[in-house]
Amino acid sequence: MTTFDERLSVQLSSLDAAIPPPSIAAPRLRPDVVATPSLRGRSKARRRLVLLAAAAALVIGTGVATGGRLMFPVQPEPALEAAIAQLLDAEDCLQPAEAEVKIRALFEPLGYEGWDIERTAPVRDDVCVAAAVDSEHHAVLLMPGVSRTSMAMFEALQAELLARCLGKDAAIEFVRSGLASVGVDDVAISTGDRPLSIPGDEAEAARWQQHVANGCYVLSGGATWDEAGNRTIHLWGN
């Protein structure tokens, strides 16, 4: 890269950084848009799975979320999963009490008599919940999660952290301001040289590791909740 290219890159990055953030982090994935006939079948099923999985990914590392149970059941319950996903999909944030009522109302029509709903320990009444289906114990587990708006912001922040190279203080400030822009200002941000979780995809995991090896910070793919239900977001870097 020539000297001019380097200067251009710096100046263009500076101009890019000055662009006002969009008023919304990302448009909502409207069911009426994505549920067109051409989307039925595998794609839609995968969307549901990832929706649940993405929310669940944020709680791995708490050690209490599933009480040692499988996060994703050996025996899938596609009808129940789909119905729960639809509930979550319809709301930006579903809180525990409302989630319990709505999920319980699904059991009988779908043939899941005898099933129960369990809250994991640190679920505060005012948080948004994520859900997982435990086939073996006939239970739906409610875990602390995040709103869809916040999830979109987490994803956008991680994409930016991976696209750039921010040091510890800059990364903390970047994440804090990004979350504040969607109204999330009650989280603690910690840093550490070990990840809380990394992607299951080897190539993506290697990408994160290389970024950290280059001295850059990334979200470590998870959050933890203390016994009072307070959330901490973790940045991974050296």
Add this chain to the structure above:
Amino acid sequence: MEIARTVPVGLDFEAELVASYPLLVRRLTLVLRDADGAQDMAQAAFARALEQRDRFHGGNPRGWLYTIGLRLAFNELRRRRRLVPLSGEGEPEWAMASQPDLWLALAQLEPQQRAALILNTLDGYTHAEIASILGVRTGTVSSWLSRSKDRLRALLGDES
């Protein structure tokens, strides 16, 4: 602490689109030179990407979203050229407070050349990848990038 292997955020098509959306807004802001217009265009591109996802056959969702967004932006710029401005609008404060010379110099480039330069410099896309996104030949992109940099070098008074 044992490392938990999780389902990766971002590998899913829709998650990739969501993650790419803020980037698209910013790229379109530089191409359109209009932050509000860029957000409208990005939302339209996002909706269109979801509606047409059956046409996506793998590869890079972000690049695909860029393709849709940039084509909408180029159409919009062509439409705007046909309109007679009622009054000269001022340059945005955020740009003039950041890199005013570069902002004004970028305006002198053709929109597709501006887009190619942005994708190459900010996103690190290769000439071939940019060609795919913009629907032109790789050689065309190489030529655009070379000419764009020469033009900017002259406009910015950079003699290196």
